[in-house]
Amino acid sequence: MRLSERLCLLLNRAFPKRRIEGRGSPSAYSEAQFHWAEKNYSLFSSSIDLKGKVVLDAGCGPGGKTMYYATKGCHSIIGVDLDPVRIGHAQQFLRDHPDTKVEFMVADLSRLDFPTDSFDVIFLNDVFEHVARPLLERVLQELKRVLRPGGSICMEFPPWTSFDAGHLYDHLYIPWCQLIFSDRTLINVLEHLKAKGPEIGSSSVIEHYLELNRITIPEARSLFHKLAFTIMVFRHERIKGIRLFAWWPWLDSLLTRRVVAVLGK
Structure with missing residues (x-):
């Protein structure tokens, strides 16, 4: 695991999880x-x-x-x-x-x-x-x-500079994570977390991002x-x-x- 990925995971644990409605079905x-x-x-x-x-x-x-x-x-x-x-x-x-x-x-x-x-x-x-x-x-x-x-x-719409514009809030709780980390880092971290989104469409979490x-x-x-x-x-x-x-x-x-x-x- 790359240093940036370790740092992302470490920072992620420092922020509270966000509870978002409607994730059950x-x-x-x-x-x-x-x-x-x-x-x-x-x-x-x-x-x-x-x-x-x-x-x-x-x-x-x-x-x-x-x-x-x-x-x-x-x-x-x-x-x-x-x-x-x-x-x-x-x-x-x-x-x-x-x-x-x-x-x-x-x-x-x-x-x-x-x-x-x-x-x-x-x-x-x-x-x-x-x-x-x-x-x-x-x-x-x-x-x-x-x-x-x-x-x-x-x-x-959220502009790309918005704190949650990456739409990754179900898994990554770091504000502005899409500006702080590279796509490669975020994708590898999401794969490490085995991230799955709400089953409401045909796109995966990574595809959605x-x-x-x-x-x-x-x-x-x-x-x-x-x-x-x-x-x-x-x-x-x-x-x-x-x-x-x-x-x-x-x-x-x-x-x-x-x-x-x-x-x-």
Whole structure:
């Protein structure tokens, strides 16, 4: 074992384990998503109203958030995801809650089979950081195509400088571990720990980590400008209690947990 791997394991034992909801089963994860969505929706509630709207949840995963959005009076809502395993879990969750009016389907965000100007609101939550770099522009252009004039794309994502942007919190408890250690070190440590993620998709923990596009705050803003979106909201959600130290841009990026953005067409 390399020195960096030993150091990573040693540091990992110094931090408390994080208990994350919904790790017991796919249905438990969907249920946890439903409850997380209440806080998630509050990030955008001052900018949008879903009542009577046609809504797309892009990258819906196992469907919990989609089901929550459906309680807000949508005219209709569709959840799409590239992973058929996740869509299968979403459809099962819907069968467990048959009174909810939602449709789930497998779809590629870079090639959506919807007419132009189809949706009033599009959610892209905990998805943006997973879109491969070569596809980022194409996916945003496609979402813009299916968004109606005057509509909104609502997204939140952890920039790569966020303390938990590596999405390894089930196994590695070191904040900013993706910045401190190399990919090789982290992968070897995960293999040593025999890391397994929640069984909600077809990707392993390591695959899930390597697929992250590592986008930063300036890169995201620059991309939105390049694609001629109207940026209605672009806000940093910082770590609580230490906002006074966020005066330096680089330090601010480290203290930003999530970026919240609302984009218009």
